[in-house]
Structure formats: structure tokens, C-alpha cells
Amino acid sequence: MKFAVIVFPGSNCDADCYHVVKEVIGQDADYVWHQDETFKTQYDCIVLPGGFSYGDYLRTGSIAKFSPIMNEVIKFANQGGLVLGICNGFQILTEAGLLPGALVRNKGLKFVCKDTFLKVENNETPFTLDYTQDQVIQVPVAHGEGAYVCDENTLEKLKANKQIVFRYSTSAGETFPECNFNGSSDNIAGIINKKGNVLGMMPHPERCAETILGNDLGKHVFTSIVSWLKGGGRNGE
Amino acid sequence: MYKALVYVTLKPSILDPQGTAVKKGLESLGFSDVMDVRVGKYLEVSLEAEDKQDAREQVEEMCKKLLSNPVIEDYRFELMEG
Numbered sequence: 001m002k003f004a005v006i007v008f009p010g011s012n013c014d015a016d017c018y019h020v021v022k023e024v025i026g027q028d029a030d031y032v033w034h035q036d037e038t039f040k041t042q043y044d045c046i047v048l049p050g051g052f053s054y055g056d057y058l059r060t061g062s063i064a065k066f067s068p069i070m071n072e073v074i075k076f077a078n079q080g081g082l083v084l085g086i087c088n089g090f091q092i093l094t095e096a097g098l099l100p101g102a103l104v105r106n107k108g109l110k111f112v113c114k115d116t117f118l119k120v121e122n123n124e125t126p127f128t129l130d131y132t133q134d135q136v137i138q139v140p141v142a143h144g145e146g147a148y149v150c151d152e153n154t155l156e157k158l159k160a161n162k163q164i165v166f167r168y169s170t171s172a173g174e175t176f177p178e179c180n181f182n183g184s185s186d187n188i189a190g191i192i193n194k195k196g197n198v199l200g201m202m203p204h205p206e207r208c209a210e211t212i213l214g215n216d217l218g219k220h221v222f223t224s225i226v227s228w229l230k231g232g233g234r235n236g237e
Numbered sequence: 238m239y240k241a242l243v244y245v246t247l248k249p250s251i252l253d254p255q256g257t258a259v260k261k262g263l264e265s266l267g268f269s270d271v272m273d274v275r276v277g278k279y280l281e282v283s284l285e286a287e288d289k290q291d292a293r294e295q296v297e298e299m300c301k302k303l304l305s306n307p308v309i310e311d312y313r314f315e316l317m318e319g
Contacts, residue, residue, distance in 0.1 A: 058278075058304070062303060094308070095306065100308075104247075104251060107252065108254065109254050109255060183252065
């Protein structure tokens with residue numbers, strides 16, 4: 001399987017994602033510069049990594065969405081290709097209209113960098129099928145603008161279509177308001193599009209993909225993609 | 238040449254923790270009558286346009302495509318000549 005890791009000016013988790021794909025799960029990966037206008041080869045999955053693309057100027061992800069390569073990413077996503085956006089990547093996906101809603105300033109105004117517990121709300125996606133339903137995983141977050149917001153109507157649709165994939169929870173999987181450190185709607189940590197091929201999440205699975213880092217449960221976001229592709233799935237089926 | 242003064246504000250339904258923090262700051266300074274504070278953005282855009290209508294249309298387009306995010310923000314602007 002071949003992954004593309006898009007590099008924007010200000011991306012800072014690109015090397016981590018590349019490392020996990022290449023060294024931890026043993027797949028091919030290329031860095032793709034944001035100014036590239038086309039993909040030079042066929043990819044199975046595109047990763048938009050975390051960081052501060054364009055210095056977060058104006059709004060997080062707002063300038064990155066106009067990078068030349070984003071036209072290709074949008075085309076790829078619309079054709080059913082798998083796109084994973086982590087942290088700033090999630091912010092870019094909402095700005096680009098590939099995912100509904102938006103990410104705004106954390107309710108406590110602080111940049112929060114810590115381990116969080118996530119409940120896997122839907123393990124029937126290409127990004128979570130190596131997890132069990134309702135599994136609780138520990139994954140670090142590092143963001144200042146990660147409060148997920150959307151209107152009531154959108155939230156109802158997200159729930160009805162099982163598009164909420166990860167929620168902040170306790171270690172036992174209880175999604176109490178206290179776990180919702182950043183003020184997201186409904187403890188949302190990650191969502192998928194209706195078609196099921198574009199996932200955005202604020203926590204960083206690439207930072208907990210090896211036991212040397214104390215926890216390797218994040219790895220399964222990446223192994224799930226490979227399992228799903230090997231299963232021959234397409235278009236979120 | 239035209240100059241647009243663009244105001245981008247959070248929609249009323251979006252919580253503004255920054256505004257709340259500023260309100261608390263004002264209160265601790267003794268401004269106890271402050272009811273609410275909302276923090277937004279102000280942008281000055283200078284542009285060439287054929288006439289005011291053209292300038293208005295261009296700025297409208299800019300606000301929709303980049304300067305604001307319709308999911309969380311509203312915008313308004315004033316247009317000046319020169």
C-alpha cells in the first residue's frame with residue numbers, strides 16, 4: 001500500500017506519520033509538497049498531518065485549503081479515496097468542506113498537550129476496523145483550537161449516520177462532560193464523512209504507535225487502513 | 238482604488254471563551270456593568286475595482302471564500318473610495 005503524507009509550510013507531524021507508515025507498519029510512503037499540482041504516482045491513502053500550516057493565520061487550515069495539492073486531495077476524496085486528517089489535518093478538512101462543522105478555540109483558551117482516553121464509537125470504518133466496538137484507547141492531544149462545533153441539524157445527522165468515530169471518555173469508556181476538556185460538541189474527538197472515506201481527528205495516533213513510546217494503540221488507525229484496503233474495499237463499503 | 242473595512246464575528250451560537258476572558262478582565266478593572274464581550278477580527282482590504290458595485294462584489298466573494306467561515310462566523314464590511 002502506498003501512502004502520501006502532504007507537507008504544508010508549518011506541518012510538524014509529517015515526519016511522525018511518515019515514520020509510522022514506513023517503519024512501524026511497513027508500507028510505502030512519500031512526502032508530497034503542498035505546491036505540487038498533481039500526484040506523480042497512484043496512492044491508496046492520503047494523510048494530512050498535524051502542525052500549524054501557514055502559521056494558523058486567519059483561521060486554522062483556512063489558507064492550506066487553497067494549496068495547489070488540495071485540488072487533487074479533494075478530487076481523490078470525491079472518488080472514494082481514503083483521506084486521514086490528524087489535528088491540523090482535521091482543521092484543513094473542515095475548511096475544505098470535506099467534513100462538516102469547524103474547530104474553534106478550546107473552551108479553556110489554553111493549548112492542551114496531554115494523553116486523553118478515546119472511545120471508539122464506530123469500528124466499521126476503514127480507519128478503525130482493527131479496533132473493537134467501544135474500545136477505549138489512550139491517545140495524546142496537542143492543540144489550542146480543537147473544540148469541534150456544528151449546528152444541531154448536522155450533529156443529529158452525524159449521530160444518525162454513525163459518523164462520530166471517536167469521543168473523549170474516561171478510561172472506562174464513559175463519555176462524561178468532565179472528559180470534554182476542549183469544549184467539543186458531544187465530546188467529539190473524530191468524525192468521518194457520510195461516504196465513510198474521509199476521517200478527521202484531533203488526537204494524534206501517530207504519537208502512540210510504538211511500545212517504546214509507552215503505548216502503541218494508535219498504530220491501529222494505520223493498520224486498519226491497510227486491512228481495509230487489502231479487503232478490497234472501496235468507497236467506504 | 239477602494240478600501241474595504243471587513244468585520245468578521247463569531248455567530249451568536251458559538252461560544253467565545255476569549256470574549257468571556259476579556260469580560261472578566263474588564264470586571265476586575267472595575268467595569269462591573271459590562272454585560273458581554275465578543276472578540277472578532279477586523280481586516281482592511283485595499284483593492285482596485287471598476288466601480289463601487291464591482292468592489293462590493295469582489296469583497297463579498299473574498300468574505301465567502303476565505304475571510305470568514307460560514308459555519309462559525311458572520312461578516313459585514315464598509316467600502317470606502319481612495
